[in-house]
Amino acid sequence: MVEASRADARRNHERLLIAAHEVFGKEGSESSLREIARRAGVGIGTLYRHFPTRESLLEALIRDSVEQLRDRADQLARTVPPERALITWLQDFVQRTNSYGGMPAAIVAALHNRRSDLYASCEAMRVAAGELLARAQQVGAVRPDVTATELFALASGVALVADQMPYGKALVDRLLTLMMSGLAR
Amino acid sequence: MVEASRADARRNHERLLIAAHEVFGKEGSESSLREIARRAGVGIGTLYRHFPTRESLLEALIRDSVEQLRDRADQLARTVPPERALITWLQDFVQRTNSYGGMPAAIVAALHNRRSDLYASCEAMRVAAGELLARAQQVGAVRPDVTATELFALASGVALVADQMPYGKALVDRLLTLMMSGLAR
DNA sequence: ACCTGAACACCGTTCAAGT
DNA sequence: ACCTGAACACCGTTCAAGT
Numbered sequence: 001m002v003e004a005s006r007a008d009a010r011r012n013h014e015r016l017l018i019a020a021h022e023v024f025g026k027e028g029s030e031s032s033l034r035e036i037a038r039r040a041g042v043g044i045g046t047l048y049r050h051f052p053t054r055e056s057l058l059e060a061l062i063r064d065s066v067e068q069l070r071d072r073a074d075q076l077a078r079t080v081p082p083e084r085a086l087i088t089w090l091q092d093f094v095q096r097t098n099s100y101g102g103m104p105a106a107i108v109a110a111l112h113n114r115r116s117d118l119y120a121s122c123e124a125m126r127v128a129a130g131e132l133l134a135r136a137q138q139v140g141a142v143r144p145d146v147t148a149t150e151l152f153a154l155a156s157g158v159a160l161v162a163d164q165m166p167y168g169k170a171l172v173d174r175l176l177t178l179m180m181s182g183l184a185r
Numbered sequence: 186m187v188e189a190s191r192a193d194a195r196r197n198h199e200r201l202l203i204a205a206h207e208v209f210g211k212e213g214s215e216s217s218l219r220e221i222a223r224r225a226g227v228g229i230g231t232l233y234r235h236f237p238t239r240e241s242l243l244e245a246l247i248r249d250s251v252e253q254l255r256d257r258a259d260q261l262a263r264t265v266p267p268e269r270a271l272i273t274w275l276q277d278f279v280q281r282t283n284s285y286g287g288m289p290a291a292i293v294a295a296l297h298n299r300r301s302d303l304y305a306s307c308e309a310m311r312v313a314a315g316e317l318l319a320r321a322q323q324v325g326a327v328r329p330d331v332t333a334t335e336l337f338a339l340a341s342g343v344a345l346v347a348d349q350m351p352y353g354k355a356l357v358d359r360l361l362t363l364m365m366s367g368l369a370r
Numbered sequence: 371a372c373c374t375g376a377a378c379a380c381c382g383t384t385c386a387a388g389t
Numbered sequence: 390a391c392c393t394g395a396a397c398a399c400c401g402t403t404c405a406a407g408t
Binding site for chain 2: 371372373374375
Binding site: 083105108109112141142143146150151153154156157158160161164165166167171174175178179180181182183184 | 268290293294297327328331335336338339341342343345346349350351352356359360364365366367368
């Protein structure tokens with residue numbers, strides 16, 4: 001009985017994640033939670049039991065992406081020159097964070113609220129970016145006075161605009177390149 | 186009678202704008218329209234009669250800012266070297282568009298929707314930015330391959346992050362400077 | 371002409387009642 | 390333990406009824 005109950009709970013958990021992935025993917029991260037519960041075939045109370053906040057649901061969905069971004073940073077650090085590693089990671093970052101509409105905004109907000117359910121995941125992302133930045137600075141590829149906060153703010157800015165526009169990958173990469181090399185001449 | 190009626194309508198229009206300014210200023214551009222109507226001491230139907238969409242209300246509120254930004258561009262073009270004029274205008278742009286929470290997002294969205302009530306105002310802004318860019322490029326202060334769309338996208342990115350964060354003017358200016366001069370070295 | 375607010379169809383969130 | 394859905398307090402938006 002306890003076993004059966006746990007299996008049910010696990011199945012509901014799974015269904016909610018699937019439904020949330022579908023709905024967030026189509027309507028963005030501000031979608032109706034009721035709609036997600038409906039799509040999962042579950043009472044609204046059950047959604048709240050499994051995910052007490054919208055952010056906790058979002059967190060469960062993006063944890064994979066965050067871990068992949070961290071692995072990607074390590075991989076790039078080992079296989080590619082520091083400057084190239086940084087720009088490539090930034091491209092991946094923007095692409096990944098644009099997998100759900102509203103996700104860049106959720107990440108930026110979370111980074112400024114230590115009590116957010118998304119905080120830990122996002123902080124891990126920022127650390128990964130900071131390490132790639134430090135390496136690029138050590139070899140003199142990036143000016144030493146740029147901080148990780150500044151880099152992340154600018155990259156988040158690109159992710160935020162990209163989220164709101166029908167931008168293709170080409171334009172996003174162009175914006176990141178401009179951000180790195182600068183507009184002035 | 187007709188006169189009196191028109192005076193009433195004009196007064197309600199005015200009250201709605203004042204209330205919207207207060208509420209948007211405090212709660213951002215996604216605030217409750219009902220709350221605005223309540224604050225204005227007016228029925229919700231009256232709000233919809235004067236401003237059929239949320240964007241039409243926003244448009245009425247930011248038209249002043251847009252016109253001032255256009256004037257500012259002309260003034261800067263006359264009095265300051267092109268490179269300095271561009272960066273100063275960008276600073277003003279970000280500061281202005283951050284006067285209501287959510288305004289940068291509204292502007293970016295409007296620019297990609299020709300039928301938006303905000304489209305004309307925002308397009309005027311983009312034109313102003315484009316002219317300053319062209320001047321800076323003519324004197325060789327900015328690389329010639331940068332388009333107005335790219336410049337505006339990057340500047341909007343900064344405005345979007347600034348909107349979400351407790352950033353001071355100093356950090357915003359720093360981000361714009363980095364955007365112009367680049368991170369790479 | 372213009373104003374009003376009830377009415378409708380939705381939300382997010384909680385919590386007593388069920389199994 | 391877990392699930393359910395009614396209940397509450399809000400929305401945005403429309404529209405018949407009033408002046």
